[in-house]
Amino acid sequence: MKKSAMTLSAVLLLAAAACNSRTESTTSLDNQTPVTAGITAVTTDNKGSAMTDNASVRQQLQVDASGGKVVVNLKVENGTASPVFVPKAVFVDDEIFRREFEVTNKATGAEVDYIGPMVKRGPFTRDDFVAVPPGQSLANSIDITRSYDFKPGTTYELKYAGAYLGDVAQLDVTSPVAVAPVTFTFNKP
Known part of the structure; x- marks a missing residue:
């Protein structure tokens, strides 16, 4: 009986993971409209049961x-x-101090050189992140x-590897x- 209960828990966990919904990103034809992506997370507690977080964290990116x-x-x-918790470097600061975005030449695919300031720093700490309360947004x-x-x-493509922390005590998660x-497209005035 114990083995079938464990098997049932595993099946439920896999079924919940299969139901994990993902909102795909979309862009308008002018590529200037904000793009939005969201995920619905399926996590497990330490007893192996599935917990679904039906809410989501969305990040939007736009270039002017x-x-x-x-x-x-x-x-x-x-x-x-x-x-x-999201990085202050992109969600609070007004200047970047390292390559935060991947920028490539759209025609050639060549990576565009980062020529901005570079600040040598240690490992990330909780002070490098800003909290976004439930139901709130930060721009x-x-x-x-x-x-x-x-x-x-020249026409460019800019990418941002969006991520967040659920707990600043676990910086590696x-x-x-x-x-x-x-x-x-970049044009001088």
């Missing part, structure tokens, strides 16, 4: 490449019942014009959030 600048607009929405804009070697008239890449 007007006026000779490249401004990245980021937003995180916490639809869960608990606070989540930030970062001008990256001087951080990457942009060439006028991140939850990914799929964020679709954004395409933009």
Whole structure:
């Protein structure tokens, strides 16, 4: 009987994982509309039973490449019942100090050089993250014009590896959030 109860728990856990829903990212034809992605997480407690978090954490990414600048607009929405923690480097700071975004030349696929300031730092600590309370959102804009070697008239693709922490006491346990890449053309005024 004990073996069949364990088997039933395993089947329920696998069924719950199979039901894990994912909201796919979409972009408009002009590639300037914010892109949104969300995940519904299935986790297990230490007894092997499935717990489904039907709420989600969404991150939006938009690039404004007007006026000779490249401004990245980021937003995180916490639809869960608990606070989540995101990096201050992109959700609070107004300047980046390392390659936070993957930028490539859309035509060639070549990676664009990061030419902004580089700050040598130690391992991440809880002070490197900001809390987003349940049901709240946080938005930030970062001008990256001087951080990457942009060439006028060139079309680029920018990617951000979205993620968050559920607990700042566990800095090595991140939850990914799929964020679709954004395409933009850099033009000098």
